[in-house]
Amino acid sequence: MAKDTTGRLRVTVKSAGRLKLSSKLWLERQLNDPYVAQAKRDGLRSRAAYKLIEIDDKYHFLKPGIAVVDLGAAPGGWSQVAAKRVGAADGRGKVVAIDLLEMPEIVGVDFAQLDFLHAEAPAKLLSMIGGKVDVVLSDMAANTTGHRKTDQLRIVGLVEDAAAFACDVLKPGGTFVAKVFQSGADATLVTQLKRDFVTVKHVKPASSRKDSSERYVLAMGFRGVPTTHDADAPMATS
Numbered sequence: 001m002a003k004d005t006t007g008r009l010r011v012t013v014k015s016a017g018r019l020k021l022s023s024k025l026w027l028e029r030q031l032n033d034p035y036v037a038q039a040k041r042d043g044l045r046s047r048a049a050y051k052l053i054e055i056d057d058k059y060h061f062l063k064p065g066i067a068v069v070d071l072g073a074a075p076g077g078w079s080q081v082a083a084k085r086v087g088a089a090d091g092r093g094k095v096v097a098i099d100l101l102e103m104p105e106i107v108g109v110d111f112a113q114l115d116f117l118h119a120e121a122p123a124k125l126l127s128m129i130g131g132k133v134d135v136v137l138s139d140m141a142a143n144t145t146g147h148r149k150t151d152q153l154r155i156v157g158l159v160e161d162a163a164a165f166a167c168d169v170l171k172p173g174g175t176f177v178a179k180v181f182q183s184g185a186d187a188t189l190v191t192q193l194k195r196d197f198v199t200v201k202h203v204k205p206a207s208s209r210k211d212s213s214e215r216y217v218l219a220m221g222f223r224g225v226p227t228t229h230d231a232d233a234p235m236a237t238s
Ligand SMILES: C[S@@+](CC[C@H](N)C(=O)[O-])C[C@H]1O[C@@H](n2cnc3c(N)ncnc32)[C@H](O)[C@@H]1O
Pocket: 045, 046, 048, 049, 071, 072, 073, 074, 075, 076, 077, 078, 079, 098, 099, 100, 101, 114, 115, 116, 117, 139, 140, 141, 142, 143
C-alpha cells in the first residue's frame, strides 16, 4: 500500500492486482475514511455507529434505563452505542437486536439472527422484548437488484414494515429512527408517521457519506395508537 501526495493511503495496482474494481474502490474508500479509522480507535464495530451518535447527541432519545430495539444490527455499531447509552450491560436498560447476519456478542444486547420480513419475526421479536419499548432503530438496507423501481419499492417497503412494527411496540412518547433513501418514494411513509408521531423529520448526519442518498427519518413523540399485537406487558429489564 502507498501514500498519495495528500498523505492518504492508496491501493496500488500491485497491492490490489487481484481485487475486482468494485472491491478496489471499496477498499480505497475504507482506507481513506476518517470514520473507519475513528471506529477502530474507539472500539466500535462500524463507522455507522457515528451516525447514531450524531443523531442522538442532537435529539437525546437514548436515555439510561430505557428499552431499545435495533433492526438490522450487524456488525453491531448501533447496538454498542445504544447499549452504552441505556446502560444495558448492568441491566438498567435493555437492547434487543436482530439481523439476517450473525453478530458477535455485545454485553447487554439480546441478539437473534432473524429476517425481519419473515412471517414469524414480529412474534419472535415481541417475545424477546417482553413488553413495550422506548426506541425502535432500523438501519436495515434491503439488498438491491439493480432495477431502480424494484429497489425503491423494496427499500420503502422495508421501512414501512419497520414503522408499522414500531407503532405496535412503542410506548407513548417513543422514538423511531430508520434509514431511508432520498427518492421521493417515502412520501406515504412520512404522511403516516406524521399521523402517529408528534414530530417527523429527515436527518443527514455528517458521518453519512455525502455522495450517498442515504438519510434517516426521525419520528419522535409516538402518540400511542392502538396496537395489533399484544405488547402491553411491562418491560423486562433483567
Ligand atoms: C448498514 S447495515 C447495519 C449497520 C449497523 N447499524 C451497525 O452500526 O453496525 C444493514 C444491515 O441490515 C441487515 N438487514 C437487511 N435486511 C434485513 C432484514 N430483512 N432482516 C434483518 N436484517 C436485515 C443487513 O444484514 C445488514 O447487516
